[in-house]
Amino acid sequence: xxxxxxxxxxxxxxxxxxxxxxxxxxxxxxxxxxxxxxxxxxxxxxxxxxxxxxxxxxxxxxxxxxxxxxxxxxxxxxxxxxxxxxxxxxxxxxxxxxxxxxxxxxxxxxxxxxxxxxxxxxxxxxxxxxxxxxxxxxxxxxxxxxxxxxxxxxxxxxxxxxxxxxxxxxxxxxxxxxxxxxxxxxxxxxxxxxxxxxxxxxxxxxxxxxxxxxxxxxxxxxxxxxxxxxxxxxxxxxxxxxxxxxxxxxxxxxxxxxxxxxxxxxxxxxxxxxxxxx
Amino acid sequence: xxxxxxxxxxxxxxxxxxxxxxxxxxxxxxxxxxxxxxxxxxxxxxxxxxxxxxxxxxxxxxxxxxxxxxxxxxxxxxxxxxxxxxxxxxxxxxxxxxxxxxxxxxxxxxxxxxxxxxxxxxxxxxxxxxxxxxxxxxxxxxxxxxxxxxxxxxxxxxxxxxxxxxxxxxxxxxxxxxxxxxxxxxxxxxxxxxxxxxxxxxxxxxxxxxxxxxxxxxxxxxxxxxxxxxxxxxxxxxxxxxxxxxxxxxxxxxxxxxxxxxxxxxxxxxxxxxxxxxxxxxxxxxxxx
Numbered sequence: 007x008x009x010x011x012x013x014x015x016x017x018x019x020x021x022x023x024x025x026x027x028x029x030x031x032x033x034x035x036x037x038x039x040x041x042x043x044x045x046x047x048x049x050x051x052x053x054x055x056x057x058x059x060x061x062x063x064x065x066x067x068x069x070x071x072x073x074x075x076x077x078x079x080x081x082x083x084x085x086x087x088x089x090x091x092x093x094x095x096x097x098x099x100x101x102x103x104x105x106x107x108x109x110x111x112x113x114x115x116x117x118x119x120x121x122x123x124x125x126x127x128x129x130x131x132x133x134x135x136x137x138x139x140x141x142x143x144x145x146x147x148x149x150x151x152x153x154x155x156x157x158x159x160x161x162x163x164x165x166x167x168x169x170x171x172x173x174x175x176x177x178x179x180x181x182x183x184x185x186x187x188x189x190x191x192x193x194x195x196x197x198x199x200x201x202x203x204x205x206x207x208x209x210x211x212x213x214x215x216x217x218x219x220x221x222x223x224x225x226x227x228x229x230x231x232x233x234x235x236x237x238x239x240x241x242x243x244x245x246x247x248x249x250x251x252x253x254x255x256x257x258x259x260x261x262x263x264x265x266x267x268x269x270x271x272x273x274x275x276x277x278x279x280x281x282x283x284x
Numbered sequence: 285x286x287x288x289x290x291x292x293x294x295x296x297x298x299x300x301x302x303x304x305x306x307x308x309x310x311x312x313x314x315x316x317x318x319x320x321x322x323x324x325x326x327x328x329x330x331x332x333x334x335x336x337x338x339x340x341x342x343x344x345x346x347x348x349x350x351x352x353x354x355x356x357x358x359x360x361x362x363x364x365x366x367x368x369x370x371x372x373x374x375x376x377x378x379x380x381x382x383x384x385x386x387x388x389x390x391x392x393x394x395x396x397x398x399x400x401x402x403x404x405x406x407x408x409x410x411x412x413x414x415x416x417x418x419x420x421x422x423x424x425x426x427x428x429x430x431x432x433x434x435x436x437x438x439x440x441x442x443x444x445x446x447x448x449x450x451x452x453x454x455x456x457x458x459x460x461x462x463x464x465x466x467x468x469x470x471x472x473x474x475x476x477x478x479x480x481x482x483x484x485x486x487x488x489x490x491x492x493x494x495x496x497x498x499x500x501x502x503x504x505x506x507x508x509x510x511x512x513x514x515x516x517x518x519x520x521x522x523x524x525x526x527x528x529x530x531x532x533x534x535x536x537x538x539x540x541x542x543x544x545x546x547x548x549x550x551x552x553x554x555x556x557x558x559x560x561x562x563x564x565x566x567x568x569x570x571x572x573x
Contacts, residue, residue, distance in 0.1 A: 075461075078465055080461060080464060080465060103465075103467070104467055107465075107466075108462070108465040108466075110458065110461075110462060112458070114458055114459055114461075114462040116459065116476070116477060116480070117558070118480045118481075118556075118558050119476075119558075120558075127463075127466065127468070127472075127476060128466040130468070130472060131463065131466035131467050131468035131469070131472060132466055132467050133467070159561075160558045160561050162558075162559075162561075163561055176466075
């Protein structure tokens with residue numbers, strides 16, 4: 007199995023310039039009581055351009071994580087005109103999601119494998135070749151997140167923050183074009199979360215080849231700190247109710263007046279539009 | 285003790301702190317011996333007071349009978365032949381329930397249809413006493429040497445299935461989703477996620493099943509065969525000699541202990557070695573992160 011590595015010709019941005027194209031996506035889940043269906047998305051359309059750090063902001067349970075699962079091909083929509091990643095539809099061409107990597111809310115590490123073993127689990131799954139590259143890749147990314155001395159430890163031996171760092175290594179190590187992150191810092195204490203946010207932005211912004219990040223959160227200040235584009239979603243069925251381009255340099259802090267202004271505005275809109283529908 | 289250990293990976297409080305755990309280990313061993321010593325002592329008093337050495341053999345008489353077993357003597361042929369025959373039966377009963385237990389257990393744990401299909405069957409098998417299996421099988425197969433292992437397997441298998449099914453059912457969905465997200469093959473998911481997750485359940489099931497198999501095999505042999513430890517027991521019981529009966533019971537107990545300590549324990553330590561790794565990294569790094 008040969009897999010094109012990011013950076014190879016195959017991965018030129020699609021003509022549209024959008025790494026992710028969701029057009030008229032409808033997704034309905036059967037209700038738990040078996041009566042009818044629960045609409046999560048109705049004719050939802052969203053394009054995400056290459057190299058953007060897009061934050062999906064919305065109330066809990068509005069289907070933000072579901073959207074990432076659709077993009078990663080873990081879920082199939084009820085109907086859709088297109089669910090395209092890098093110009094290829096994930097429904098007919100699931101292999102394209104090898105170029106996406108997923109960081110989950112909890113680290114989801116295999117507790118019987120060392121941190122290194124967990125990262126290798128991902129590399130093996132994605133079929134990264136040649137195998138000799140693994141060491142070099144792992145060395146690089148474990149180094150970047152400061153885990154070099156901990157690769158032989160088991161998840162239960164390290165802190166929650168370090169587990170999440172290892173999960174980030176597992177996702178980044180293959181240098182995927184698209185990174186899907188589902189509230190990756192929400193389980194961590196604020197100090198650790200702030201540090202990881204800073205690291206993530208550094209990691210992302212210093213990469214020569216800009217990767218596309220789709221980051222899900224319900225935390226407005228996190229959204230403003232990270233996103234180049236913030237998309238606000240309403241409760242189910244989720245719709246885009248507000249969009250904000252944040253054209254500020256990183257790293258951003260709350261002390262920065264402009265980001266504070268944006269955050270304030272978003273809070274107002276959030277309370278007004280993304281509240282629970284009657 | 286075998287059974288207690290088999291109940292599952294009970295973690296001792298304080299395990300991991302080397303010095304303390306060794307001390308408490310010795311203490312535990314000592315405490316464990318107290319009730320047994322008291323029991324033996326009380327029995328000895330009873331035996332002396334009754335002064336009927338065949339029905340109430342004194343501790344010394346039991347030891348003599350046990351010594352005969354140890355050196356291989358026996359009125360019915362070498363005691364080691366009997367031990368061999370019984371061991372072989374236990375091992376085959378265990379092997380049958382191990383293989384079928386894992387296959388059905390995994391299938392039932394992963395598939396609701398299979399679960400509903402076998403659920404009641406498992407309960408039926410659980411409820412039928414091993415003695416009944418022996419009689420049923422003797423009627424069907426005659427006094428066949430395969431009867432004891434089959435009857436024991438039939439008795440032991442349900443608990444094996446239930447434990448393995450519980451394990452298979454509890455494999456977290458989020459790990460499966462993670463694995464699919466990383467495009468792992470079915471084989472990789474099975475060998476690196478599913479199986480390692482299941483191993484502790486399989487070991488727990490193996491230990492309980494083996495301990496039960498040892499106990500039940502004796503019953504099955506007493507009823508259904510002209511050989512093995514069970515046959516010895518029924519022979520000496522028929523002659524109203526209780527010393528050898530108790531000595532053979534002790535022999536079986538030791539067999540069970542040996543297998544648990546020298547086969548299951550090392551396997552468990554090996555496959556769950558990661559659990560015993562000290563949690564020092566988190567503590568030292570806590571201040572940094």
